[in-house]
């Protein structure tokens with residue numbers, strides 16, 4: 345009997361079973377304009393997403409822990425007409441308080457042998473919601489062609505084949521866990537072992553029980569693996585440890601090397617561009633650097649926008665020291681933000697390059713080092729992208745809060761942790777715990793402030809703009 349193609353926690357399906365179960369979903373969703381799938385870490389999610397892709401229906405993976413306000417926005421903005429999967433934990437119905445939509449469960453035990461025509465590569469595969477510096481999350485429209493281009497580039501860079509066994513436990517509603525971690529495995533034909541959560545002990549168990557050869561993690565995961573040396577030691581027979589979604593601190597790469605004998609490889613990307621730059625498995629390893637552009641991608645540096653927050657440029661571009669804004673173009677780029685033509689246009693240069701908003705250096709061999717972001721208002725915590733503006737809007741909805749500023753403060757575990765500074769209206773004492781709970785009633789868990797600091801006023805410049813640099817330094 346052939347081995348499972350996908351295992352999530354204790355549930356598994358062979359490839360023929362997965363295809364037949366997903367085809368049953370495709371039969372059900374065919375013809376829909378947009379379908380939302382509850383992005384829990386489950387085999388149901390995999391079956392639901394693959395089913396939508398087989399049917400050629402754009403799918404919106406909804407964060408499993410999205411707060412009601414966030415979820416209502418995603419469903420209304422995407423105009424999803426069907427919800428696939430269990431209702432989320434914090435609602436009887438996914439659209440509680442929002443628009444009506446049909447709700448259907450996903451049953452991995454169903455089978456269909458119907459055939460669905462191959463959709464055109466230019467059609468939309470996914471609409472993935474991601475945070476900007478301000479406002480509600482934007483729907484990133486990603487084509488089938490872009491996903492294929494990205495995955496083929498990574499398969500080439502990492503010599504990723506059906507002989508590999510991929511292990512990870514990342515969320516199934518973002519690029520890392522879903523596009524790379526599920527669709528990548530299916531495209532290459534390597535079995536996927538998803539551990540439910542990305543815990544060190546479960547990575548170790550997957551290495552031992554399932555012969556994991558390729559492991560994906562965000563830097564927080566790798567740092568936690570290092571904190572459990574016995575788990576780290578179990579990865580010593582792996583072929584490749586891959587880190588992405590946020591900067592991997594060099595000391596973590598060094599600790600991983602001493603515990604496993606493997607130098608992790610990094611790759612860099614965004615929801616909008618998918619993965620554009622990667623370290624090759626057969627080449628040099630350089631901790632702190634994220635590698636070279638993938639074959640279908642070009643990169644360049646341009647002078648940083650003068651935001652007052654950005655790192656300062658130090659010299660001419662391309663010399664491994666001078667910092668510029670990283671701009672990219674090529675086969676894995678998105679088709680635009682859903683319904684936001686102006687924002688889409690502003691995110692591209694007039695000559696057709698996507699502005700990543702990341703500050704980088706490039707050396708003469710085309711190696712990239714990411715040195716920061718051009719805006720302090722995009723925070724990366726545990727590999728999650730969080731817009732300060734969205735959290736501030738949630739805080740300002742609190743009746744006793746008159747001003748709010750959200751910053752990412754360096755954190756040894758999470759990279760950055762969210763700290764909220766709030767000013768009360770003076771009518772009553774503002775309780776930090778109640779404020780965090782208030783945000784929790786609206787947004788997903790990782791967007792909640794880890795700390796709420798109640799202050800008398802916020803530091804502002806002569807123009808009245810909050811000086812966040814002063815807050816992150818305190």
Ligand code: MLC
Pocket residue numbers: 514515518519520521542562564565588589590611612613614615725726727728729780789790791792793794
């Ligand atoms: C967390 N918790 C909180 C909280 N934050 N409780 C109250 N207030 C808060 N502010 C809870 C959690 O729900 C959890 O509870 C417990 O505290 C521990 O939380 P944690 O320390 O955050 O750990 P964990 O939940 O394990 O999360 C760490 C992590 C997670 C690394 C597993 O951050 C993660 O999955 N990150 C991956 C993000 C990702 O995939 N990004 C890719 C984006 S795509 P409980 O009860 O649940 O235990 C991309 C493109 C690219 O970037 O390049 O890849």
Ligand code: AMP
Pocket residue numbers: 474519587588589590591592610611612613614615616634700701702714717724727728729
């Ligand atoms: P997201 O849209 O969630 O995919 O987040 C994209 C952002 O994650 C990028 O703009 C970078 O700031 C960051 N990022 C992704 N990979 C890396 C990496 N290897 N090193 C540093 N930052 C990264």
